[in-house]
Amino acid sequence: MDASTAVRVLVIVALLAFALLALPILLSDYWIVVLTEAAIFALVALGLNLLVGRVGLVSLGQIGLLVVGSWVAARFFFLTGLPFPIVLLISGVITGVIGTLLGLPALRLSGLHLALITLMFAGLVSIVIPTVNFPNGGGGVLGHTESSFGNPAVRRPSIAQSDPAYYRYTVIVIAVMFLLALIHISSKAGRAWAAIRQSEAAAIAAGVNITFYKLWAFALASFLTGVAGGLLAGDEGKLYSIQFRTIDSITLLAVVMMGGIYSLWGAWIAGLLQQLVPALLNDWFGFFERNPDFVLVLFGVGILQVLVTAPEGLVNQVPKDLRNLGRLLARLAGKATGRSRPAT
């Protein structure tokens, strides 16, 4: 492992430790809940980040899949006594399968057509939800009853019942998911995706089976979204107040773009942007109480700014700055110990 990678790993570990240990002590319960949601959305953003940034497929239907994931998890909480992590895996896998199936017709589309068709899917889901009174929480497999307000069985892992504990649990699960994504990117699949993103023709000419790898990308992104849905289902009460509107699929893409699509860090920034910023604005500028949708202006401006000036998003600056910081530290360390660079 070379020096710059070592620095990066250290920074990640430090941030993770800070998030897990320090934040729950420093912040009130309200903010811990907000951060939990930010983390969950960071996971959804990760899925989209992979699709858009790594493979070049713009999908606007991720929120629809989030709904599927949380519904599956809620059902399994209600119908079975399976341990929490197993339910997470199940909702991930089922959502992954559904996402892959949805990806099939999308395979021969790309660019604008793919974005439009996924947007239509998200729209359809957003219309079905209020009419079936999701999440409803009625009995049976479908979980639907005539009355509007059922009580979905919300369950949390036995080791993480309180809000701060659930927050830590969530962060750890998500860190594991990021690791999964990272492993994919440095593998043969990641290289195939990079080739596809650059030029499908050249990828085919190099022997890449683009159908297979595109489906794999859909499967992975959907799996991640399904796990996020499961985590959401465990977030007591949230399942009601989150509206899975079509516009949320759009703002998700907006924040992923703003966070930066070429780096996984961007997904974290995206999650924070989507959940934390509105909450902050709500808190600091009481007048946003009037209508939280005003933050849409920020996202709209963000999209335009990214498209026109920095197609790689805000995040590409961060790794560069970190690297420069690392080099500066190394130089300072060299000077401090009086050691000079060996002559080459």
Add this chain to the structure above:
Amino acid sequence: MIEVEGLTVRFGGVTPIDGMTVTFPGGTCGLIGPNGAGKTTFFNVLSGFVTPAGGAIRAYGEDLLKMADYRRARWGLRRTFQQEQAIERLSVFENVAMIHEHSSGSRASRQSAVGDALAFVGLEDVAAQKVGGLGAGARRFVELARAVVGKPRVVLLDEPAAGLPEEQTEQLGQVIRAIPQHFGALVILVDHDMTLVSACCETTAVLDFGRLIASGPTADVLRDERVVGAYLGTEEAV
């Protein structure tokens, strides 16, 4: 040897290839013709991006058109594109290795296969450098390395020297000439630079309006009246 018989391609009212019949005997073969003659379309048919309306292509006795597009690389088809396809933020080695990874797969042979390709084109010294940092000439050689790594059987080169100064074009030409001997592959070279074509190719085929109008030893073909006419335009009544 590649045998093309009665190949026809149609899309949207245009017929870019119209009953093309030609044999590429082996070694380095040139494919020339005025703009729009169908040369890149022909390459796209070979790569599998375009489905012909009719005709057949047999490469080394095998029916190429029956193979799925991505399988052709595994079979031994390689090509370059008019637009550079190397990924800038990866190193030269990684770019060439990527081709090997998906067309040959065998991890054990990767290091030596990539090393061999890089040494062949003369880039072994910059193997670890990012492609983004290389000059235009070196990048062309990267594309060439990507087109010969592994066990290529047919190498398609689409204007590999476009935009290069004369000296580097000559260098490129020398490397291209050596491909059949070093790798045992058949090379089809499309280019507008006649000096390069004469220097590299023993035989040349000429396309015009999607049809073959001449083929044979390069020197003879380049002198053929019909070929000159195709490039300059004649006053033949239609």
Add this chain to the structure above:
Amino acid sequence: MFPGLADYKPFLITGLALGGVYALSGVGIVVLYRATGVLNLAFGAIGAMGALLSWTLINHTSSPHWLAYLVCVAFGALVTFAYGVIFGPPLARRDPLVKAMGTVGLALILLGIMSYLWPPKARTMFLPSTSWQYHIGFAGLDVNWTQIIGLLFGVLVTVGVAAFLRYTRLGTAMRALADDREITSTLGVPVRRVEAVAWLGSGVLAGFSGLLLSDLVGLDAVGLTFLVISALAAALIAQLRSLTVTLIAGIIVGLCTALLTPILLWPNATFSVSTYRYGAPFALAIIALLVMTRGRRVVSISRTDR
């Protein structure tokens, strides 16, 4: 189970009227796309804000109504044109997806502004033409002039724009631009002027359709913004090309949504078709997209920046 013919009749009228407006919006979308490569997804949002401005002028100032309506249309033209002037050039060479995303950005900005200036509250837009009712004796139907205007203008705009494209110099230039940008610009065609006309024209249609829809459907920012999907569905069914098909498709989309409304009991009371009728445009758009690309092999050759 199924409603009788009499139950469908009123919805036939609303369907046709809405269909006409979707058609004229669809025409605005198609022409702009063909001339500039930009699929304007902010079409609905622009119309919505224009309508809200009109509403404010009518209900909170003493402006004459005709002025308020003019403001709506002018607003539509102005915002669309301004977007085209500011964001057209920097994005001109990019992928159609990137250009469409830009309009999504515009839509978000407008939605945010609308939600701030006009907090959610029931508002109605009542065009004077709505009070002029007309009774079609032989069919036993009531129809108001706003509905007639909707359908009528749908047809007129389609015919008018088609004629413009065919018979005027500027229109021919626009068609040339749509077919092949690069060659056209080298032929001495005033590309900027042609594009400006396209932006302005589609902006006028955005404002006008916003005004009509605010009366026919309701004055709700989010609802009006998403009605662009219906116009989009019509445009997609026409493969973003033929204006005649856009007209027919627009009317079909309008009729589909409207005629599903009375089906309240099928398949059952809870999951009736009627409750999902707003999904019809989405479903139609999906079908249009799938049909549009069937059999086509999309293989990108060069890197496109996103």
